[in-house]
Amino acid sequence: MQFISEQRHDDGVLEREFTLGEIPGTEIPGTLWTPESAAPVPLILMAHNNGLPKNAARLVARARASAACGYAVASIDAPGCGDRPQSAADEQARTDIRRALQASEPVDDLFESFIGPLVEKAAPEWRTTLDALLELPDIGGPVGYSGWTAVGIRLAVTEPRIAAAAFFAGGYVPRAQREEARQVTVPLLFLLQWDDEGNPRQRALDLFDAFGTREKTLHANLGGHTGTPWFEVEDGNRFYDRHLK
């Protein structure tokens, strides 16, 4: 893990850009936000759905809010996303999905063949990132997860260091992860936008029902995909406070 820039914000939060790996073209770019703290702090892995770069304004705002609450927060770009090289195949897949959505054609198979492999590639990168982060002196544990549901399910069932997870329901969840949902046993907060365009509500409710954990909470708010109210960020931090502090 190599830090390439750092910036101290007014609220005391330190924001550092890093890269992981050394083979040109395959480095993982990431950002780490840490609070001013004398003792090591718990960690939140903030995985965004693949459509957004890790420096999208609303992701950064959430990360800084959690850091200001006493958490180290880390985000990386998934393969082919954000600052990472995009293959011609990725570009074609995205074009096909956009076209199908605009034409109101079925998109499940397109999503399945694009997101399915992406989750398989992204999850091991998150584990590599987690290994590196936990070696830093200012990060302790336990570890929480936030955001992208499909990768979160994969991590929650394969990575015993994840102690609690908050998933955002918007975004395609491949069949394999819908099956794996039954094996998720960590405390869970599931965040749903009631009128999320392109993400069927009933499928999200079925997924909430399927999670194997005994301690799961659904928060649903009126509005579309990007309309999550800010108070949910605060609720999310309190969820982590209950399970990571």
Added chain:
Amino acid sequence: MQFISEQRHDDGVLEREFTLGEIPGTEIPGTLWTPESAAPVPLILMAHNNGLPKNAARLVARARASAACGYAVASIDAPGCGDRPQSAADEQARTDIRRALQASEPVDDLFESFIGPLVEKAAPEWRTTLDALLELPDIGGPVGYSGWTAVGIRLAVTEPRIAAAAFFAGGYVPRAQREEARQVTVPLLFLLQWDDEGNPRQRALDLFDAFGTREKTLHANLGGHTGTPWFEVEDGNRFYDRHLK
């Protein structure tokens, strides 16, 4: 409004029993919890589903938690409930419902003919209680509502002084109130127990969908009717903080 007893708790909350009305047999018995405060405080009307007396331990715990957060909290027993005289007809209706539930027979019509009229009787009593409470020097406004969904819908659409409402989804909602739900426009927190025995989940989700307000949030937790986790009380108080303070 006549206070008949008072008790100061360790957390500074003052608990007072009161009665409203003077005709023997028709008095409304109530409890008022108020925090230590120099200035008048906002009010929460805590209406419980008709099956519980207002001094049920878990209701009292919630009321005191909200009072300790700076709210006056008032609860009354509905006609035929708690400390109030129960008619032979009420008793028969409850027996019929219990028998039908045990035999897994349809209960909607029994509930409709029992709860429908009860809501019609209870709502005006809450308005009378609200009038009396707002005359007390230690209570200001605005006014929030908590608990029993059916009475809450009735009040929210007929009582402009209600500024925000948190409804508990468990409990039969008569057809008239399911229709009225579209007219509810105050900010809303809707609390659902995912496996509430005897309260169909889909009906609760349909009701959440129907509420006319633009600012509505659903919180659902795993477990049965009485299994609501304590952190929902704290979430509820923060919901009121956003809208009543």
